[in-house]
Amino acid sequence: MNEATRLAAFEETMVPHLNAAYNLARWLTRNPHDAEDLVQESYLRAFRFFDGFDPASRGGDGRAWLLAIVRNTCLTWLGQKAGAASVSVEFNERVHGSTGERDNAEEVLVRNAKTDALRGCVEALPVEYREIVVMRELEELSYREISGVAGVPIGTVMSRLSRGRARLLDCMEAK
Amino acid sequence: MITCRSALSLIEPYIDGELDAAQKADVERHLNECPNCELVHRRLSGLGTDLRTLAPRYEASDLLRARVLSGVRKAAATKPRRAFIPWPSGAWAIAATVLLAVSAGWNVMLLRSQRNPAAEVAQEIVSSHVRSLIGDHLLDVPSTDQHNVKPWFNGKLDYAPDVKDFAAAGFPLIGGRVDYIGHRPVAALVYKRRQHAINLFVWPSGGPLSMPEAASGFHLVAWTAAGMNYCAISDLNPPELRQFTDLYRR
16 A cells, blocks of 8 residues: 555544544543544554554454554553652643643533542543543444453453442542 | 242343343343342333433534544554664665655555546535634634624625524534635634634535535535635534524525
């Protein structure tokens, strides 16, 4: 495949899933700025590894393939961040303080109290539950697709989803 | 009959649509008869509904869309994948520069030769839209007054685009610029819908216009009227973009 054909095929199969990519990155990082940077980086990686994408084996849908890359990019970044000392403080400020215009724009969407509570509870989930809850409930991926993206067996997807949901219910009741 | 124990383990796959017909029927029968399991089912399915309807499904901004597209295109243009040959570093650097220049030119040639004219125009419109979102090339004439924007095009184009404002309907005009598409200068009128930019390109028609409805993740609406071609492009959802073009065509 030459570069021009490759680029056209990439734009056709991957760019339509930009919202899904951003949504996952946004929930994993819990802030818009890092989510944007990581989505950008994920797309560059996806383009580099695009030859490894086999449309035939995935029903022609690039979403799960792309989300796997977004997920890995975000988790790597989260891992690096966890190595730095001041993580939790900075994180809390970025999540709970309103910094900058975009945060405010997003706040408009989520003013409702129950929405706020839900968002807080999802963000409080450990990342291994959070990613699966987001993929299932917001992206509506099947167990099989989630298993592929997260690289864990379907049984693990089911048990993490179940524990994540139980925590969410507890958290919502506590609010 | 299934026990509560197995019913409870099947409730979530049931909600998630992961059961086959027989298992589904088993769970439904059990839920009808067992108030305890039905309560669990109701709480979990209520949580799912809340998440889908209330938790934000964050959307990428059009700036991010533009960044992603231009990043990938830059990578495609400057990083041809070739086998690495271990030459002395100086020779390698010179060869890399030459290769880069040649391959960039080659890619441009390929891009041109492989497209049919309509697809090429569509691609140019996407590129122009993307360019307009990055940096500060959205507007040459920033004005919300249609009576400023229209005369501004005089002398820059050999035709006069119809400039209308739809601020009242939530699509304010924010300005215009001249861009170069299909080997000629064209008028670009720029509108906003919330955070989304809409570029409306206007140029004299050279025949029927056929345009894809989507390209590179953007939506396009094109039409021809009174000897002019029109093409609106945005990352706005198709119904709202259609609402905009309906207003313009009225």
